[in-house]
Amino acid sequence: MKDDDNKILQEVTGSDYKYGFYTDIEMDQAPPGLTEDTIRFISAKKNEPEFMLEFRLKAFRHWQTLKEPEWAHVEYPSINYQDLIYYSAPRKKPKYDNIDEVDPELLETFEKLGIPLDEQKSLAGVAVDAVMDSVSVGSTFKKTLEEQGVIFCSFSEALQKHPELIKKHMGTVVPYTDNFFAALNSAVFSDGSFAYIPKGVKCPLELSTYFRINAANTGQFERTLIVAEEGSYVSYMEGCTAPIRDENQLHAAIVEIIAHKDAEVKYSTVQNWWPGDKEGKGGVYNFVTKRGICEGDNSKISWTQVETGSAVTWKYPSLILKGDNSTGEFYSVAVTNNKQQADTGTKMIHLGKNTRSTIISKGISAGQSNNSYRGLVKTSKKAENARNFSQCDSLLLGDQSGAHTFPYLDVGNRTSIVEHEATTSKISEDQLFYCLQRGIDMEGAIGLIVNGYAKEVLSKLPMEFAVEAQKLLSVSLEGSVG
Amino acid sequence: MLNIKNLSASINGKTIISGLNLEVKEGEVHAIMGPNGSGKSTLASVIAGRETFDVDEGTITYMGKNLLDLPAETRAREGIFLGFQYPVEIPGVSIANFMRTAINEKRKYLGLEPLTGAEFLKLMEEKKKMVDIQSKLTNRSVNEGFSGGEKKKNEIFQMAMLEPRLAILDETDSGLDIDALKVVAKGVNKLRRPDNATIVITHYQRLLDYITPDFVHVLYDGRIIKSGDKNLALELEKKGYDWVKKEAPAGV
Numbered sequence: 201m202k203d204d205d206n207k208i209l210q211e212v213t214g215s216d217y218k219y220g221f222y223t224d225i226e227m228d229q230a231p232p233g234l235t236e237d238t239i240r241f242i243s244a245k246k247n248e249p250e251f252m253l254e255f256r257l258k259a260f261r262h263w264q265t266l267k268e269p270e271w272a273h274v275e276y277p278s279i280n281y282q283d284l285i286y287y288s289a290p291r292k293k294p295k296y297d298n299i300d301e302v303d304p305e306l307l308e309t310f311e312k313l314g315i316p317l318d319e320q321k322s323l324a325g326v327a328v329d330a331v332m333d334s335v336s337v338g339s340t341f342k343k344t345l346e347e348q349g350v351i352f353c354s355f356s357e358a359l360q361k362h363p364e365l366i367k368k369h370m371g372t373v374v375p376y377t378d379n380f381f382a383a384l385n386s387a388v389f390s391d392g393s394f395a396y397i398p399k400g401v402k403c404p405l406e407l408s409t410y411f412r413i414n415a416a417n418t419g420q421f422e423r424t425l426i427v428a429e430e431g432s433y434v435s436y437m438e439g440c441t442a443p444i445r446d447e448n449q450l451h452a453a454i455v456e457i458i459a460h461k462d463a464e465v466k467y468s469t470v471q472n473w474w475p476g477d478k479e480g481k482g483g484v485y486n487f488v489t490k491r492g493i494c495e496g497d498n499s500k501i502s503w504t505q506v507e508t509g510s511a512v513t514w515k516y517p518s519l520i521l522k523g524d525n526s527t528g529e530f531y532s533v534a535v536t537n538n539k540q541q542a543d544t545g546t547k548m549i550h551l552g553k554n555t556r557s558t559i560i561s562k563g564i565s566a567g568q569s570n571n572s573y574r575g576l577v578k579t580s581k582k583a584e585n586a587r588n589f590s591q592c593d594s595l596l597l598g599d600q601s602g603a604h605t606f607p608y609l610d611v612g613n614r615t616s617i618v619e620h621e622a623t624t625s626k627i628s629e630d631q632l633f634y635c636l637q638r639g640i641d642m643e644g645a646i647g648l649i650v651n652g653y654a655k656e657v658l659s660k661l662p663m664e665f666a667v668e669a670q671k672l673l674s675v676s677l678e679g680s681v682g
Numbered sequence: 683m684l685n686i687k688n689l690s691a692s693i694n695g696k697t698i699i700s701g702l703n704l705e706v707k708e709g710e711v712h713a714i715m716g717p718n719g720s721g722k723s724t725l726a727s728v729i730a731g732r733e734t735f736d737v738d739e740g741t742i743t744y745m746g747k748n749l750l751d752l753p754a755e756t757r758a759r760e761g762i763f764l765g766f767q768y769p770v771e772i773p774g775v776s777i778a779n780f781m782r783t784a785i786n787e788k789r790k791y792l793g794l795e796p797l798t799g800a801e802f803l804k805l806m807e808e809k810k811k812m813v814d815i816q817s818k819l820t821n822r823s824v825n826e827g828f829s830g831g832e833k834k835k836n837e838i839f840q841m842a843m844l845e846p847r848l849a850i851l852d853e854t855d856s857g858l859d860i861d862a863l864k865v866v867a868k869g870v871n872k873l874r875r876p877d878n879a880t881i882v883i884t885h886y887q888r889l890l891d892y893i894t895p896d897f898v899h900v901l902y903d904g905r906i907i908k909s910g911d912k913n914l915a916l917e918l919e920k921k922g923y924d925w926v927k928k929e930a931p932a933g934v
Contacts, residue, residue, distance in 0.1 A: 628770065629734065630768075630770045631770050631771075631772055633732055633754065634766065634769070634770050634772070635772075635780075635784075636731075636753075636754040636755045636758065637730050637731075637754055637755075637758050637763075637764050637766075638758055638780070638781075638784035638840065638844065639755050639758035639759040639784050639787045639788045639791070639844070640755060640783055640784055640787050641755045641787070642755075644783065644787065648772070648775055648779075648780065648783060649772055649775065651774070651775070652772055652773055652774025652775035652823065653773060653774055654774070655774035655775075656774070
C-alpha cells in the first residue's frame with residue numbers, strides 16, 4: 201500500500217508540472233507589500249494573458265478606494281496589507297526520478313492532509329487536485345475527466361489552456377467591485393481551481409481539491425470557478441487544513457459557480473484551518489466570498505459546508521436564483537471553540553418564477569467563542585411563487601459562548617412564501633451523564649451529541665467527506681467541557 | 683460484589699442518603715422499595731457516579747475496587763449499568779451508533795479489539811431477539827419520540843448489549859402498561875446469570891410479580907429501615923409504608 205502511495209504520488213508530483221515560471225528558487229516569492237508592481241510581478245510569474253493583468257490592475261485600483269468592512273460580529277487586530285507576501289510557490293523543484301528525492305516534508309504534509317493518493321480513492325471515484333501553497337502541484341484522474349470533456353485543473357493552468365473560458369466567466373458572479381476582500385482577491389489571487397462541465401455531461405467523478413496554507417506570512421487568495429453547462433451535473437468538494445502558526449494568516453478566497461439550464465452543481469466543503477491557540481493567538485482569518493448563480497431554468501446549486509477552523513470567519517455562500525424553477529440549498533455546520541469567531545450564513549436572492557431555496561444552518565459554540573448566523577432571503581417583484589424555508593439552530597456548550605442570529609427577509613411580491621424557524625439549545629447534563637453511564641467519556645459524548653445535532657447537514661456531504669467531518673467535529677470540541 | 687457502608691450523600695448541601703448500608707452478592711436480585719423522596723434514585727445515581735451528588739461519608743466497594751475513586755464512565759466500563767427512570771433523548775444519534783460507540787469504548791478499556799461492523803450487527807440482532815424488541819427501533823435516534831414503553835424497552839436492550847455485572851434498574855416499571863412490563867421483566871430474567879447481580883428500584887410490588895427478588899429492602903429517609911425476602915414486598919403492598927416507618931428504630 202505504501203509503495204502504491206509513493207508510486208502514485210510520484211506520478212502526480214512528477215508529471216503535469218511543466219510551468220517553468222517558478223523553477224527559479226531565488227525568485228519564488230514576491231517581496232512583502234502590495235503595489236501595482238507586486239501585481240505585475242504575480243502576473244508575469246504566472247505568464248498570464250494580458251486581459252488577466254488588466255483585470256487585476258482594475259481590481260487593485262478599485263480596492264485602494266475601499267475600506268475594510270466592520271459590520272460583521274467579529275473582532276480582530278487590523279491587518280497591515282503592506283506586511284503580507286502576495287505570492288509564494290513551493291520551494292523545491294518538483295521533478296523527480298525517484299520517490300526518495302521527494303521532499304519528505306511534502307510527503308508528510310500529504311499524509312497529514314489525509315490525501316490518500318492511492319487506488320482506493322480512485323475506486324471511491326474521487327479526483328484530487330492538491331494545492332500546496334499557491335501553486336497546484338498536480339492533478340489525478342485527468343484522463344477519465346478528459347474523455348468526457350470535463351476540464352478540472354488549477355486556475356493558472358486554465359489561464360494558459362482555456363483563457364477564453366476564464367475571460368468569459370470570471371468575475372461575472374462575484375465582480376471585483378463586490379466587496380473589499382473580493383477586490384483584493386481579484387487583484388492578487390494566486391491560484392485555485394477551475395472546473396468546466398460541458399453540455400449534457402454528468403461528471404463521472406467527485407471533483408476534490410485540498411487547499412493548504414504552508415509558507416509563513418503568506419496571504420492566500422484562492423480563486424475557484426465552476427461552470428456547469430446546460431444539463432450537466434457535478435459534485436465538487438473542497439477541504440483544507442493548516443498547521444500551527446504564530447502569526448495570523450489572511451485568507452480571502454473567491455468561489456464562483458455558474459449553473460446553466462437544467463444543470464446541477466453540488467459544492468461541499470470541510471474547512472478546518474488553524475483556529476489559533478486557546479487564547480485565540482494565531483489562527484487564520486477567513487474572509488471569503490462565495491456565490492453561485494442559477495442562470496438557467498430548472499438549474500440547481502447546493503452549498504454544504506462544515507466550518508470548524510479559522511480564528512475569524514466571515515463567509516456567506518450565496519445564490520442568485522435567476523432561472524425560473526431554479527433551486528438553491530444551503531446546509532451549514534459552523535463550530536466555534538475557545539476564542540474563535542464566526543459570522544457566517546447565506547443569501548438567497550430569488551429573481552425567477554417558482555424558485556425555491558432551503559437554508560439549514562447549525563451553529564455550535566463552545567468555550568468563549570461567538571457564532572453568528574447572518575442570512576438574507578430576498579424575493580424580487582418578478583419572483584412569483586418563490587419559496588424559502590430557513591432553519592437556524594444554535595447549540596451552546598458551557599456558559600461563556602455566544603450564539604447570534606441575524607435573519608433578514610425582503611419579500612418583494614405577494615405570492616412568495618418565506619418561512620423562518622430558529623432554535624437555541626444546550627447540551628444537557630442529563631444527556632452527558634447518559635453517555636458517561638454507558639461508558640462513553642466526556643469528549644466522546646460531546647462528539648456524539650454534536651454529530652447527532654448536525655446530522656441533517658452532514659448527511660448532505662459525500663460519504664467519505666461525511667466521515668472526515670464527523671471526526672473533525674469531535675476533534676474541534678476537544679477540551680470544550682472541563 | 684457491591685458493598686456499601688455507612689453511605690451519606692447530598693445535593694447542594696441537602697442530605698439525601700444518610701448512613702446507608704447494603705451488600706449485594708453475585709447472582710442476587712435485590713429490590714429497593716420506598717415512598718417518594720426516600721432517596722432511591724439518588725442511591726442509583728451515586729452508585730453510577732453522577733457528579734451532581736456529593737458523597738460526604740462512607741465507602742462503596744465494587745469487585746474489590748473503591749468505586750468512589752472511579753469516574754462514571756469507568757464504572758460503566760467495569761460493568762455497572764443504570765437503567766434510567768427518565769431516559770433522555772439524543773437527537774440524531776441512532777441507537778445502533780450509540781451502542782456501537784459504548785461497546786467499543788468498553789472493549790478498548792478491557793484491552794479488546796473493537797467489534798467490526800458485521801460482528802456488531804450480529805450481536806445486535808441476537809440481543810434484539812433476546813429482549814423482544816422491534817427491529818426498527820435501533821435505527822431511530824436514542825429515545826427521540828419514543829413512547830414511555832419504548833424508552834424502557836430500549837434501556838433493557840442496552841442492558842442486554844452491554845452485559846453488565848451489576849445492573850441497577852431505576853423505576854423501570856413506572857409508566858408501563860402490563861404488556862410492556864412483561865417485556866421488561868422477561869428481559870431482566872433472561873439476562874440473569876450466576877455471576878451478575880441486579881438491583882431493582884421500584885415503587886410498587888407489581889414488577890416483583892415478574893422479577894423474583896432474593897431480598898427486598900425498604901428505603902426511608904435516606905437509609906434502609908427494613909430488609910426481608912419477597913414476602914416483605916407483598917406485605918408492603920397490603921399495608922403501605924407507614925407500618926415500617928413506625929417499626930423502624932430511630933437512628934438505624
